[in-house]
Amino acid sequence: MLLAVARLDGLTSSVPIVLELQARTGREVAAASVFVTLRRLERRGYLSSFVGDPVPGQAGRPRRLFRLLPEGLEAVREAGEVLRRLSEGLSLGDLA
């Protein structure tokens, strides 16, 4: 999830994350899971959120935006590192 936020330039609202995950996994993603997870990560201090400014041309009220915090970035790196070490010597193909 943090990875997805990172991919989206570290600042995004939740729907793009859903679409990104859907695009990456090729499966339908539950917006509810994303919603819940984002809030959990926020509580843990990996993300911060704020209501963004109205975007011209976008209908309805402004979206809530999530920003990746340094701690979150660190967590992403660590997780990547762990995954890399775990997969060393295995031929699992591309690990993205």
Next chain:
Amino acid sequence: MRNSPSEIPAVYVAFLHLSLWPWLKRADRDDVVRDIADLRTAYLAESGSRGLARYTWRQLLQFPTQLALPHRRLHTLPHRRETTMDSVVADLRMAVRTLRRSPLLTFTVVAILAVAISANSTIFSVVYAVLIRPLPFPEPDRIVALWNTDAEGTRSRLAPGTLVDARELDALEPVGAFMSRNATLTPPDGEPEILQGARVTQGYFETLARAPLAGRIFEPHHYQRGEKPVMVLGHDVWMRRFQGDRRLIGRDVLFGETQYEIIAVMPPGVYPSTASIEGTLPLRPGGPDFWVPIRFQDEFYGNRRTRILGVIARLAPSITISQAQEAVAARGAALVADGRLPEGGGLTLTSFRHEAVGTVQRALTLLLLTVAALLLIAASNVAALLLTRAEARQSELAVRAALGAGRWRLVRLQLMETLLLATAGGTVGIAATPRLLGLLRNAIPTRIPRLETAASGTEVVAFTALIVLGITLLSGLVPAVVATRSGLLRALLRTTSTGTAQGGRRRLQSTLVAAQTAMAVVLVIVSVLLVRSFLQLGAVDLGFDKANVMTVSVAAPDTIAAVAATTRAFWLSLRQTLDEIPGVAVAGLGSDRPVERSWVDGFRIEGSPDDSGDSPHASLRQIGPGYLEALDIPVIAGRGVTASDRADTVQVALINEAAANAFFAGTDPIGQRITIPSLERIGFQGEVAATREIVGVVGDVHHLGPTAAADPSIYLALQQFESYSTIAIIREDGSRADTAAAVQQALREIDPALAIRGIERLPLLVSDFTARERFATVLVSSFGIIGLVLSAMGLYVLVARAVAFRTREYGLRLAIGAPPTALLRDVFSTALRPVVVGVLVGMAVAAPVTTAMRSQLFGVEPLDPMSFATAPLVLLLVALLAVLLCARRALGVDPAHALRADG
């Protein structure tokens, strides 16, 4: 109407707000709505409008699910087919949420169910303890009781000779007998105490086949005269007086002047004793305090007149109770033919279980039916409430159906909610049961056998679980099926909640109200009948005045009891002392309380032919001076017993009116002489005369309660008899509050070795007669009232809904000038139709019900017009009240407001 792509239909918004409010604040819910709208936009852009609704719902339904479970990893929407378990869990979760959303309805339903279920659990636990749980003997259903019958069909105990006859029957093996026996426990330290025990013959313990807790029960040689006195101790006394000491076995304990060797202790529980097999008083908790062997002289076993033995027996192997009954009846007929039993008499046999608990069986069955009716009222009430709720949920159900939820799934979802409600009600009910039982026991001091053992055990929990399932189906299924009727759903999708699809549903609701009303009518009729019957019972003149009378059982100290003459003098002086206590109006002594059965014996009237087989029988009591006065029993002819009737004067007897009418019809009984042959053998010192002169006729006393006829009775003068213990009957003059304490004090001062057994108030003893009736009346009428309230609630909900749905119509009609009375008429007809139908059906159902409970009624006909008129009237009044409350709302409708609300 088409929504613009980024807009989102109101139904989704409503769903989200409703399903998420327990977890999310308004701002967060708005975020979710925003997100869903964006997702839909993205979906439209990629896949077009095809499948949009399904996609939206898939996303929507995930929100409550995800939020309800605090920690779930990111997961994708399920593509696999759901397992049943998954969907049941989902339904359950959904149900919890739905119920949380309408706390008032949830609370009301749970409360209604809790009341009905706790009533059922409580009554069931009583029924289980009293009727269903087996008696604590091996094969308890093979234990029977034997009775003498007379020409009128009245049962009495058996004479020793008849016991011998019964023992010859092959159908019964073994046969045992018992009679009551009091003994004074005189410990070296502590107060003497009168114990109520039993004398038993061989065969008594063998019939019960219950192993002692410690030691060994009587062996054949223990029943022989001249053997060392032995005793089997009851559990209660063993614990209370001997601290449950097992070393007591084999030791000697002083009872009165006699050393008894304690050879065994019996386990706690019920045992046949005189109290238990009277036909008037069922099993007394705890059983006798002790048992000692009967050691009659051999010739006493030839006596067929003195009916003093309670007899129990076990059916011989492979003999059925009806075969045994035939054998016993045949033997009875043979004895009558031989002249050994009086003409018209005979022998009969009943199951011991029936003797022990049969008297309360009908009352308890009635109670069980009553609470079942209450449960049905509650169930239909809940069904009506759920039906109302189903109306409010129609759009949600419609959406679910549109999404492809099958009808079964929708029904199941609603059943799940009902199950949750019923389980909550059941849990409260179970939790309340022990309290209610405690309340029951305290509120009704009664001798319902084994009532004290009632508890909410496994059986009660299982029973309640069954009820919960039953309720779920009863109250949940109908609303669920109706609400998901597919045609209806389609209609609902098109129309909003003010649509006309309500008609069918309201008809169903009316039917439910009618059903509730019908059951409530039955309950109320039964209650009114029982109350009237109970009042009639209380109004019966028992033949004595119970007010301000107390009774004390007194046993003379052994030093005095040893000599008959001293005992008599002692009783006279004791009576004198009691009489002089300040606050005592008059005191008298007697062998029995006026509310006890005494022994029945045969007698001869001098001058009539001596035919032992056909001799008349009457109950025998001994009374001293003051007895009749203390009880206010009128002397109708001749005189009562006075202090000048002594052992050395004319031996006198009094008879009651019933005896005068039965045996001296057309003649004057005063001055006639009667002989009671068995008296000759009863005197310990041979001083009791068998022949007595009748000196008076006294009023009848209903010794066995208001429902039993007064039996022919003979009263002997106490001073011309031998008794080591008596009952003091003391009437207070009402001038002092502490007379009971003064009596106790005075008795102590007479002789510290005097043994006293509890001071009992006569009104309380008399109320024991009607304990069962009071028990049933209080409970049934309480349930009747609850049923009435519940059905009134049901009616109120029906009418209130009807009025609410027609707010617009009423507003319109008022606006165009309809008189309020027209609206009122409308409201009334909505309400009264089901009530009137219910009342009529209820009365029709009540008729066979009350006819079936004829045996429970006293002095009231089953089809008592007053009861049948009262009940519907009460119900109609209650209905009227419910309707008036609603009508006020209907008339208070502001036309402008009503029209706007609907526009």
